[in-house]
Amino acid sequence: MFHLINTHLDAIGMYRLVTLSLSFLVICSLVLGVFNFVPYSALEQLVSLFVVLTTALITNVVLGKLLQIHVNNESAVITALIIFFLVLPALWNNIAESWIIALVTFLAILSKFIFVRQKQHLVNPAAFGVVLVALFYQFFPNLGYFESAWWIGQPAMFVPLVLVGTLLVIKLRRFKLISVFVLTAFIFYLFEGWSIGAGFWEQIPNFWLSGPTLFLAFFMLTEPFTLPPTKNLQIIYAMLIGFLSQTTIFESFLELTPELALVIGNLLFFAFTLRQKLFLSLIEKREIAKNTFEFVFAKPHDMAFVAGQYMEWMLPHDQSDNRGIRRYFTIASAPSDKCLRIGVRFGEKISTYKTNLLLLAVGDKIIASQRAGDFTLPKDNTKKVAMVAGGIGITPFASQISEMIHNKEKRDTILFNCNNTEAEIAYQEILADAEKKLPINVINILAKEKIVGCEFGFLTEEIIKKHAPDYLEREWYISGPPMMVRSYRKLLKDMKVPLKQIVTDFFPGLV
Structure with missing residues (x-):
């Protein structure tokens, strides 16, 4: 129900x-x-x-x-x-x-x-x-x-x-x-x-x-x-x-x-x-995975945020559908980057908002505001972290991992990246770069495709124990579709991970 x-x-x-x-x-x-x-x-x-x-x-x-x-x-x-x-x-x-x-x-x-x-x-x-x-x-x-x-x-x-x-x-x-x-x-x-x-x-x-x-x-x-x-x-x-x-x-x-x-x-x-309303100009638009596009905007010089936070993105357009002219998207770029990036996945049926977003040309503007969110990594970088991303839920982790690369952090990190197929894995360049420069282990889990080097199916207790035997010592971060977030939160809870060590990403745009 x-x-x-x-x-x-x-x-x-x-x-x-x-x-x-x-x-x-x-x-x-x-x-x-x-x-x-x-x-x-x-x-x-x-x-x-x-x-x-x-x-x-x-x-x-x-x-x-x-x-x-x-x-x-x-x-x-x-x-x-x-x-x-x-x-x-x-x-x-x-x-x-x-x-x-x-x-x-x-x-x-x-x-x-x-x-x-x-x-x-x-x-x-x-x-x-x-x-x-x-x-x-x-x-x-x-x-x-x-x-x-x-x-x-x-x-x-x-x-x-x-x-x-x-x-x-x-x-x-x-x-x-x-x-x-x-x-x-x-x-x-x-x-x-x-x-x-x-x-x-x-x-x-x-x-x-x-x-x-x-x-x-x-x-x-x-x-x-x-x-x-x-x-x-x-x-x-x-x-x-x-x-x-x-x-x-x-x-x-x-x-x-x-x-x-x-x-x-x-x-x-x-x-x-206090949140500034920003009128941002599109710099670039590119496909970063199957049915997934990244939109790159000019970043105001005085804008600050913490990796993992989100903003409301308003795109006025005529004859909007019931979902309206606003969405909440996580900032996919790092705070140290000179531009703002968002990653957006497009399904078979898309809203009028996403239709108009996809039609944006270089120089067109979007209105961003309401920076918020608690989905941020521990300030103590000696704490071990495990990330669980579902599809486009990778965006907060893309921001956090990029910032870790910039700061040369030595945080012990594991990322379970869940997608249907390899073609749907977004931000592969960032993840590949991170594996070279950081103590991070990226485990790709594909639900509909068997590929050497990737786990098949869904995240399970067996997969967690295989790649993160110290899972009880880690801070867990889960980002993705609401059903996935609830399911994996329950999985970790059943594995006796304390709830205080489980952080889930949520903002109104996810529902």
Whole structure:
């Protein structure tokens, strides 16, 4: 069942899945509004929906033309749909009040263009728009009162929210991030309730069925542009925002709301999440294995990364399919290289993204951003390492091995390189060079071809013990298709390799 869900999610891009999930929640809310299961009628919701979408899209397009930069309308739609659930729809007998949600939406989209550093927005736009309007009313109290409502927190919306939220968690593999955030928020929610004498059992349904925490976790905490790049930082980030979203410790001088908690978290982690949006020119395109191409781009002189990290690569094109215009690819070049390389495998049926990627000509540009990832080798190069690559999963190892060659590292390394045929082995030149210059042993494993010098079939306990009898002493790194990663992780676990010695590569582009 889990595999079936993963297969279907694999056909949908991350941003498209978020758009579809929010749209599903809107439809559920409209239907519930017809039957009065939520406080706002379907007509009132439709007016609010029209206002947020038109405001977001018009603002996005106009600012893009004025500033002469490419805009992503799907991103604007996502921001609008989030705001739709944060700000109360105007009641039918006071529909003119819809200007408030229009103002929130306008400021949210505007923040993407002006509250930026190195062409990247610094805070969650939807949260920031709400915070700005709330501050405006604080400075001009004679105009009235405004606060976010997070009206998505309705018992009738709980099941649809958990359903689509679960799909997003599966897609993004953010189990730990969301679990830590929700648990932290729940603990402090209970503590705050206990401090004012609220009953324990009565607090539980209020938190889960009527609170903002789940929506914040699924759709806002996980926003890639403001999320710290490594797992450890993400856990601290989640705990901080979980605490700030529930505590009243600062209420004597600052009333914290969920959106303000998120904005504060974004700003406090600004130094860690600072990622430059790069407009990279194609230098070269070449086939490096059967159905596998390497794309070489000019590298900005001030760009830094760690071997094994990945980036988001955006390629705007017309009539994109459900996978959208963005992908996550590991950087295949070494940090010491003077260019940026990515390796991409093309199947029989390829997406509109890969079709347009393959059509890139020298000089054409692609937009890269969101450098992140923990799939990096131990800083202590005396630790023995074993790498397991599946197909194009060789790319992080190509980067790491190239950097090891450059630094003349003497790290004891074994690479199990798994492919179907010899023709599909990518980066053979790098691997051959490494075997001459490094203490590395490359074992090619071919599933569909028997060749002298290569193992046949799949990676097994027998093959591991044959080539790495000291496997229990090694740090294991696995990169490749999700099913392969899970399978070989289980194999190593069954061989009594401690889980702390197994590192798996994952980023949203793999699913």
